[in-house]
Amino acid sequence: MEKALKDLLTNPQSWEYTPDWGSPLRLESFQPIAKENDYAHSFQVKFAFAEEDLTAKLHILPREENSVTDLAHLEVNGELLPWKDPYSFTIGSPAAELAQWVAWIFHIDGESRRQRKQMDFEKTQKWADDSIEGMLTRVELGISNYGRLSTNSNNFANSIEFAAWFKKVNPNPQATILVSELKDLAGYCAQEENSRRYLVSTGETVSEAEVFYSIAWATPQTDNAQGMSAVSQGWVLSSSITILFEGAAIQGHQCLDVLPQTHLKPFLASDPKTALTPAETADKTTKNATGPAPKWYVISFAQLPEYAILCPANEACIDLEWDRDGATIAITVTDETKVVVENMADLKHRRNWSRWYSADANLTEAELAAGIAKAETAFYSLMKAEDQVLEKEKDDQ
Secondary structure (H helix, E strand, O other): OHHHHHHHHHOHHHOOOOHHHOOOOOHHHOEEEOOOOOOOEEEEEEEEEOOEEEEEEEEEOOOOOOOOOOEEEEEEOOEEOOOEOOOOOOEOOOOEEHHHHHHHHHHHHHHHHHHHHHHHHHHOOHHHOOOHHHHHHHHHHOOOOOEEEEEEHHHOOOHHHHHHHHHHHOOOOOOOEEEEEEOOHHHHHOOOHHHOEEEEEOOOOEEEEEEEOOEOOOOOOHHHOOOEOOOOOOOOOEEEEEEEEEOOEEEEEEEEEEEEHHHHHHHEOOOOEOOOOHHHHHHOOOHHHOOOOOOEEEEEEOOEEEEEEEEEOOOEEEEEEEEHHHOEEEEEEEEHHHHHHHHHHHHHHHHHOHHHHOOOOOOOHHHHHHHHHHHHHHHHHHHHHHHHHHHHHHHHO
16 A cells, blocks of 8 residues: 555656646655554645645555555544545545545645745735735726635535535625525426526626526426536536625626526525524524425525526536625536536646646747647637537538
């Protein structure tokens, strides 16, 4: 088992290692320690995590019979970290492949070191000061806080837990995010399909989208209400609500492929949640927490009660994004399959172009020329493929 870790760290190309992550960790950074419990082997490693350094224990589990994969646990401060899939954002058990935990450690270490460099630089700038002068300078230069956090609906057992996550990570206290459950699924599915059109709203206009809402892909079935799909052309759907706040007032909004609350209300749980109350935190025996697990959630903003996003309780990825110090806030729900494909493609892209993304890399003239030629070839290939699709659609019509 010790050899398994050594093989990984001496052959970084065999896993997800990218040299330009910027992590100085090496084989010697993983120090063998006395194995604990029933682990096959244990190591101690110190790495950068955000603004502090963590000392963790990497435990390798005994291999199961006929298995060729080594599984491991990562222990921090006496607790095992759950594995969060980097593609789907699903939080699972602590057991993950050894290569996955090692890659995570290197990635977090390198990313944290880059963030520290950026923070050290920002501290030397006048606009980074919390004084009135610093605030005015940020306004003048158009500098604001922005970010994105992602999760998966699989991570929540009910609307209470889902709403608690939103409350914890929401950067704008003026924006109240509500989560309810579609309780009467049978009643909702019994409606005529064409009565469930999505809406697109920009605040000034409201129009019907070119797709119909569909439960369980293109076939509404109460016993299989998972997945998001458009009947039209088979595209996978992504719904979003974006709001621009000015203090507590809404200055504008954009809703893409959402549903009217009036249409959903008859089928909802009666008590949308924003978070657990103290009593509910103490004993989680509440109306929303009992009964069968939900199949669909309904997500909305209290400040924009007209519209809502219908979110599958399984296999849906949720992004919470903000800009302008939280004045602009957006929720996007996308089918997990689409997100996983996009995230894998993004990782592959960043691997192929890792030196181009590194601020510390000095590209040679030959590398620049080869990279430009490679990018142009990929672009023209993509354009050709798109033209072929458009031609086929034209012929089908």
